[in-house]
Amino acid sequence: MKRYTGRLSILAMTISAALSSQSIIAAENDNSVKVDPALERIEVTARKSVESLQEVPVTMTSLSADEMSERGIELITEVQQFSPNTTLQRSRGTNSTITAFIRGVGQQDPLWGYEAGVGIYIDDVYIARPQGAVLDLLDVERVEVLRGPQGTLYGKNTIGGAIKYVTKEMSGDAELKIQGTIGQYNQKDIKLTGQYPLIADKLYIGFGLANMQRDGFGEFLTSDLANQDKENYNKDLTASRISLEYHASDDLLLSFNWDKTKDDSNAKGGYRLLPSILTDAPVPDEVYDSYTSLPTWNEVELEGISFTAKWTLSDATSLKYVFSKRDSYSPTNIDFDNTSLRIFDVPAIYDDNQRTHEIQMNVIGDRSKFVSGLYYYDGESCGQFEAILEVLGQSIGLPGLTREVSGCSNSKSTAAYAQLSYDLSDKWSVTAGARYTKDKKEAIVRNGLVFDTVYPESGWIDGYVRPDGELVPVVLDDREQWSKFTPRLGVEYQANDDLMFFTSFSQGFKSGTFNPRATGPEPAANPEDVDSFEIGMKSEWLENRLRANVTLFSLDHKDRQYISVLPSADASVLNQRLGNIGSSDANGIEAEFTYLATPDLMLSASFGYIDSDFKEVIDTDPDTGLPFDKSDTFSISNTPEYTFNLGANYTIESSVGDFIVNASYYYRDDYVLFEENSLLTQEGYGIANMSVVWYSDDGHWNAGLHVKNLTDEEYMIGGYQFVAPLDDGGYAPGLGGDNTLIGYFGDPRTVSLTLGYQF
Numbered sequence: 001m002k003r004y005t006g007r008l009s010i011l012a013m014t015i016s017a018a019l020s021s022q023s024i025i026a027a028e029n030d031n032s033v034k035v036d037p038a039l040e041r042i043e044v045t046a047r048k049s050v051e052s053l054q055e056v057p058v059t060m061t062s063l064s065a066d067e068m069s070e071r072g073i074e075l076i077t078e079v080q081q082f083s084p085n086t087t088l089q090r091s092r093g094t095n096s097t098i099t100a101f102i103r104g105v106g107q108q109d110p111l112w113g114y115e116a117g118v119g120i121y122i123d124d125v126y127i128a129r130p131q132g133a134v135l136d137l138l139d140v141e142r143v144e145v146l147r148g149p150q151g152t153l154y155g156k157n158t159i160g161g162a163i164k165y166v167t168k169e170m171s172g173d174a175e176l177k178i179q180g181t182i183g184q185y186n187q188k189d190i191k192l193t194g195q196y197p198l199i200a201d202k203l204y205i206g207f208g209l210a211n212m213q214r215d216g217f218g219e220f221l222t223s224d225l226a227n228q229d230k231e232n233y234n235k236d237l238t239a240s241r242i243s244l245e246y247h248a249s250d251d252l253l254l255s256f257n258w259d260k261t262k263d264d265s266n267a268k269g270g271y272r273l274l275p276s277i278l279t280d281a282p283v284p285d286e287v288y289d290s291y292t293s294l295p296t297w298n299e300v301e302l303e304g305i306s307f308t309a310k311w312t313l314s315d316a317t318s319l320k321y322v323f324s325k326r327d328s329y330s331p332t333n334i335d336f337d338n339t340s341l342r343i344f345d346v347p348a349i350y351d352d353n354q355r356t357h358e359i360q361m362n363v364i365g366d367r368s369k370f371v372s373g374l375y376y377y378d379g380e381s382c383g384q385f386e387a388i389l390e391v392l393g394q395s396i397g398l399p400g401l402t403r404e405v406s407g408c409s410n411s412k413s414t415a416a417y418a419q420l421s422y423d424l425s426d427k428w429s430v431t432a433g434a435r436y437t438k439d440k441k442e443a444i445v446r447n448g449l450v451f452d453t454v455y456p457e458s459g460w461i462d463g464y465v466r467p468d469g470e471l472v473p474v475v476l477d478d479r480e481q482w483s484k485f486t487p488r489l490g491v492e493y494q495a496n497d498d499l500m501f502f503t504s505f506s507q508g509f510k511s512g513t514f515n516p517r518a519t520g521p522e523p524a525a526n527p528e529d530v531d532s533f534e535i536g537m538k539s540e541w542l543e544n545r546l547r548a549n550v551t552l553f554s555l556d557h558k559d560r561q562y563i564s565v566l567p568s569a570d571a572s573v574l575n576q577r578l579g580n581i582g583s584s585d586a587n588g589i590e591a592e593f594t595y596l597a598t599p600d601l602m603l604s605a606s607f608g609y610i611d612s613d614f615k616e617v618i619d620t621d622p623d624t625g626l627p628f629d630k631s632d633t634f635s636i637s638n639t640p641e642y643t644f645n646l647g648a649n650y651t652i653e654s655s656v657g658d659f660i661v662n663a664s665y666y667y668r669d670d671y672v673l674f675e676e677n678s679l680l681t682q683e684g685y686g687i688a689n690m691s692v693v694w695y696s697d698d699g700h701w702n703a704g705l706h707v708k709n710l711t712d713e714e715y716m717i718g719g720y721q722f723v724a725p726l727d728d729g730g731y732a733p734g735l736g737g738d739n740t741l742i743g744y745f746g747d748p749r750t751v752s753l754t755l756g757y758q759f
Contacts, residue, residue: 037599038544045166046146047419048124048153048371049362054538057431057492057502059551059590061086061145065168068137070693071662072706072752074189074212076135076143076165081645081666081687083145084590084608087638088163090134092718092744093334095235095265096300098133099718102147104586104612104639105160105530105557108674112350112383113409113443113516117528119150119158122165123257125306125324126155128379129352132261132302132328138239139193139208141168147590148532148553149508151486152433155375155415159508159530159557167257170195170204170245176759183752186215187235194759195243206243212236217748218288220269220296222281222340227462228296229266233288233747236264251312260303267298267333270720270742273680274731278391278738279339287714287745293342294333295461302328320360327353331456336720337740342390342400342453344722344736349456354379372418382408383516389736390453400453404472405517407445413511414438419488431490431504441524442479443514448472476518482527484509498540506532513561515578525561525578532556545596550589557584562617562675581619582629584636586612602649612636614675633677640669640684657701662691673719679741682716704754712749719743 042053044062053062061083063073073079077098080088087106091097097110100118107117110130120127127133137143143165150158176194181187195206216231241259248254269290272283281291304326311319330350337343360373384406393401419433450471458466490504510528536551559580588610595603617631647664667686672678688710694703720742722734731739 037596039540039547039594039596044142044144045164046144047369047421048360048373049364049369054500054540054547054549057490057500057504057536057538059147059534059536059549059553061147061592062142063144064142065137065140068140068143070660070704071664071689071691072704072708072754074137076133076137076163079143079145079163081664081689082606083147084592084606084643085147085588085610085639086145086161086608086643087640087671089638089717089746091130092270092720092742093268094131094298094300094330094332095233095237095268096132096134096263096330098130099638100130100133100160100163101638102145102161103553103555103588104584104610104636105555106638107510108637109563111516112352112381113407113513115511115513116157117510118160119154119162120165121154121162122259122304123167123306123308124164124322124358125304125326126157126354126356126377127326128157128354128377129328129350129381131330131350131352132263132300135165136210136212136237136239136261138191138210139167139206139241141166147551148534148555149486149506149530151506151508152417152419152435152488153371155417155435156413156437156439156484156509156511156527159510159528167241167243168206170206170243172197172201172204177756179754179756181752181754183214184750185217186213187750187752188213202247204243204245206241206245208239208241210237210239212238216266216288218269218284218286218290220290220292221284222291230296231266232269232290232296234266236266238262253308253310255308255310257306257308258304261300262302263298263300265298266296267292267294267335268744269296269335270338270744272338273719273741273743274723274739276337276339276343276738277733278343279341281339287743288748290335291339292333292335293340294335294345294347296333298332300328300330300332302326316364318362320358320362322356322358322360324356325354336722336742337736337738338742339738342388343392343738344740345388345390346385347388347455347460348385349383351382352380367423369421370418373416375413375415375417377411377413379412380408380410382406384456386454386456387735388453388455392737393451393453395737398451400451402450402452402454403448404450404454405445405447406472407443407476407516409514409516410442411511412440427494429492429494431488431492433488435486436483437486437509438481438483439511439527440479440481441511441513443476443516443524444474445476445514445516445518446470446472447475447517447519475520476514476522478514478521478524480512480514480524482512484527498544500538501536502538503535504533506534508532510561513578515563515576517563517576518578519576522577526559526580528560528580529558530555531558547594548591549593550591552589554587555585557586560584582614582617582631584612584614586610586636588612600651600653604647604649605645607642607644609642610639611641612639634675635672635678637672637675637678640671642669643667657694657696660691660693660695662689662693664689668715673716674721677725679721679723679725680716680719680743685713685715686711687713700758702756702758706752706754707749709747709749713746714748715746716743717746 077088087101181189193208214235216234218232306324363370387403415437417435488506532555562581614631614634652659673680722740723731
């Protein structure tokens with residue numbers, strides 16, 4: 001195949017990306033040079049230094065910007081198709097909140113104060129909150145998925161793994177790229193990225209701008225509010241990014257980054273799986289249609305800055321300092337019951353900010369690699385929601401009824417870490433690392449009933465004026481601290497240049513937390529712990545035309561945090577208790593293969609299998625006060641037993657440029673959406689995708705036609721269940737007095753056409 005200077009893509013594919021393409025190392029337009037085709041070396045930063053994917057004893061997937069562009073991947077959630085045993089979904093009532101699970105470990109509830117189970121990072125900056133973490137891919141170099149606990153180098157809240165979003169570094173040349181996309185549902189996207197040397201070889205500026213619009217997949221069929229946008233599952237997002245890079249000397253690099261995202265997409269309405277018993281609204285005909293009595297507007301605003309200084313002390317030693325500050329504000333409307341009555345409406349506000357500092361030192365010796373650092377995090381996560389139960393209030397003679405919950409969870413975390421990889425011989429090496437973390441958390445919770453219909457702010461609906469002052473009392477005001485030591489030990493055996501075996505033990509923890517829905521004083525839940533064992537192989541065969549990476553893993557998940565819903569005679573009480581309820585375990589395998597069948601044809605496959613169960617779930621009988629085990633009613637949520645991906649990538653050379661044809665099939669086995677007595681189960685389903693991408697001979701133009709979910713599969717990615725099953729097969733109504741069993745669904749079939757030009 002041809003190779004172009006400045007070309008947008010060269011068929012780069014990581015081994016771990018289950019259906020991605022790899023570049024072919026070939027002669028550059030010189031027919032006199034014959035080079036056998038081989039898979040490209042993939043560089044990653046899983047251990048906070050640049051290494052080959054095949055040399056890193058970490059189970060991971062890496063997708064480059066070119067690979068994602070050639071498949072029309074627009075969101076970080078689409079990466080789940082290429083990473084075994086991984087779930088990345090948009091959460092229930094919004095487009096921008098992420099639900100992330102890896103190997104059965106994650107966190108589903110996005111309420112303020114709860115900690116993640118999978119860490120999200122932008123250029124090594126930790127993103128603490130799930131709101132706004134469904135990132136649109138703008139000016140990205142690659143996305144890395146690290147599976148298994150990453151507690152040594154990445155710290156707390158990576159007990160399932162970590163997702164790393166790595167932006168492009170500047171080349172120092174003047175560049176400008178414009179890309180436009182049109183598609184079904186009136187999709188209209190425009191992206192503009194570029195860079196310019198302000199001072200040659202010294203100071204560069206880079207930028208990225210994006211505006212992404214799309215009509216809804218469905219609509220809100222009824223709404224009591226006037227002048228509401230009826231689009232459901234629509235998209236209205238703008239994003240911008242500015243970078244400055246200053247090469248102060250050959251040894252000192254300074255960089256500054258600013259980014260801002262504003263998502264004005266409507267709140268997502270859920271699909272009623274049962275007819276309402278309080279309204280005459282039937283189950284909608286389409287899964288993307290809904291009913292609501294709330295405003296349909298929704299807003300997510302994110303803004304962040306970061307500063308990085310890299311200092312090369314010698315050929316072997318370097319220092320790096322990273323500072324970051326991020327703020328997010330998200331007022332949202334979630335209609336739990338999805339009817340035109342105010343049965344169970346939840347308007348809410350999320351308001352978060354964080355600051356981090358990290359100093360890191362890397363030392364590379366003849367036989368060793370050493371990385372160490374100090375880390376500090378200071379974050380505040382606040383919020384408020386109103387559970388509006390107006391119909392219930394009116395049934396007992398009140399003008400309305402609202403349970404208001406608000407509060408803040410302030411967290412400070414300090415850590416020190418170090419990891420050493422040492423070559424004992426040409427074949428044997430060992431890795432040893434540890435991290436010590438100290439967490440401090442303060443929480444305040446307000447919770448109580450208001451005998452009226454209230455909203456978080458004045459003007460939430462036309463003409464609404466919120467009463468002055470605090471409406472509900474403080475029920476919890478407490479603080480707690482924890483400290484954790486998380487080690488990693490590993491042994492690697494390099495059988496030859498193309499074959500490595502590794503085994504490792506690693507530990508991670510998820511921070512303790514207070515119950516943000518507390519109805520009174522209660523102790524904080526202690527941290528969760530995960531112990532993980534891995535045995536793996538990374539290999540290349542057939543003169544580097546076949547790449548096979550396989551990992552066996554086993555993990556023990558202890559002190560799992562869980563919200564238990566307590567029985568109450570008062571249907572208006574959100575009576576919930578947070579505690580450490582028990583433990584679970586998981587065993588599985590992850591395998592990824594890439595085969596360069598011919599210089600033009602790439603075949604790939606990936607497979608993930610996991611056997612995960614709760615071992616023990618201890619609760620207290622409210623009648624006897626005695627503990628009992630209810631693990632038989634619990635399942636690991638958002639975790640299919642197996643996933644696989646099959647794909648092919650074919651390059652066609654022509655007189656007008658190269659055409660790259662991609663086809664893939666991704667399958668997820670059935671999974672439940674809730675841990676305890678889940679009434680929502682998604683049966684196994686498969687998604688077929690196809691793309692054709694063209695690159696011009698001069699390397700300036702490119703175009704892509706992308707078809708996703710070719711067979712228009714309907715699959716559930718979230719939901720709410722506020723009903724109780726009866727012995728006769730029916731359901732007893734839950735909070736609000738209605739049959740609230742709601743599903744949210746993934747995207748239907750979409751077709752889009754992208755055209756790009758690079759100056």
